[in-house]
Amino acid sequence: TRVGLDVGGTLIKIAYYNNEKLELLKFPAVHMDAAAEWIQLHCAHAEIHMTGGRAEMFQKLIPHSVLIMNEFDATCRGVLHLLSESGQSVDSFILTNVGTGTSIHYVSGKVQTRVGGTGVGGGTMMGLSTLLAGISRFEDIVRLAPEGDRGNIDLKVSHIYEGSEPPIPGDLTASNFGRVVQVPTAERTAADYVASVIGLIGETVTTASIFAAAQYSVSNVIYIGSSFVDNAMLQEVVIDYTKLRGAQPLILTNGEFSGAIGALLAF
Ligand code: ATP
Ligand code: MG
The missing domain is CATH 3.30.420.40 (ATPase, nucleotide binding domain)
Structure with missing residues (x-):
């Protein structure tokens, strides 16, 4: 099995499939150790994919070998997935991520370009x-x-x-x-x-x-x-x-x- 993590400045987001159902959960980034414990307990043998500004820091807390990807590309990919799952299709759009800080992107097809923030x-x-x-x-x-x-x-x-x-x-x-x-x-x-x-x-x-x-x-x-x-x-x-x-x-x-x-x- 696989698990996706976005280790952000404020919140750690986790996504994985459980019997084909997408499960989503969050941990406060200040309790990174609790999230690491959760991973150890539930995903001992999972393939871990990570993104977010604190992914490298988080990686050090778990024994897994992990794949780290660019935060903006991961986010764009996730947005396109959520859009298609909800039956919405938008060719090109501005994507504004209001996280701890705000990042703004232009998305066309499957590709994002960061505009600013x-x-x-x-x-x-x-x-x-x-x-x-x-x-x-x-x-x-x-x-x-x-x-x-x-x-x-x-x-x-x-x-x-x-x-x-x-x-x-x-x-x-x-x-x-x-x-x-x-x-x-x-x-x-x-x-x-x-x-x-x-x-x-x-x-x-x-x-x-x-x-x-x-x-x-x-x-x-x-x-x-x-x-x-x-x-x-x-x-x-x-x-x-x-x-x-x-x-x-x-x-x-x-x-x-x-x-x-x-x-x-x-x-
Ligand atoms: P960044 O992408 O900038 O690194 P992040 O991915 O952690 O940060 P988000 O999780 O998207 O950012 O958003 C964080 C913001 O969401 C917080 O600044 C706060 O305003 C709000 N927020 C929502 N729920 C909570 C919560 N339970 N605890 C703290 N902040 C929360
Ligand atoms: Mg974020």
Whole structure:
């Protein structure tokens, strides 16, 4: 049997087939030893395929001889597999992986080209939520965010064009966190802060993706990464903002396992 692992900066993703059913699981990267133990226990004789920034580090924790592949190629392969398994076909698209950081790719046929990225990603969501609101667990962030109100934190175009007709939709964010200094005395809650943090991340990754889509003349943008998991607010910001900017968004179910699935299927 074979096992695919994506050892990322925050989470270790594992993919394998059990009686032809694809099984997917995750371990926090800080508990690399627990993931190594799991491998030793369940996959003593398996063929191990790995990818991700910490694959080489992880390799040292297990006795297996492993195959390591390029993270971007593995991810692209996994995405194409998930698309075809779900009966969706997209010829060419922008692939945006919102992991700890954000990586943006152009995919055409079976080949990916890295377009660029931004340091604004899931790690930023964790870090800013901790600094601003004292909330550092992912589950707490995504639970609290929908209760938040961005109105007293983010400056909208309509705030700047107060009383006049703006040349672009007034609802667009003119300046993330820009209202803080304009209305310094407004009351703000922890929920408001995390909501605005998620807004900042969603709008930033979308804007970068839209520029990539224009550069390669494609209209489909596929988003993956654990940052979206159970995170209805990030999903909504990214879906709405991508549409508003004239492209077609898709947040791929199980997309965060693309690297592990791609590694599993490769070679
Ligand atoms: P990279 O690809 O940048 O090396 P990664 O592969 O570990 O990192 P992902 O697993 O795709 O990245 O996403 C990590 C992000 O997902 C975190 O920064 C956080 O925002 C979010 N996240 C979702 N679930 C969890 C969790 N259980 N623990 C920590 N972060 C989580
Ligand atoms: Mg990753």
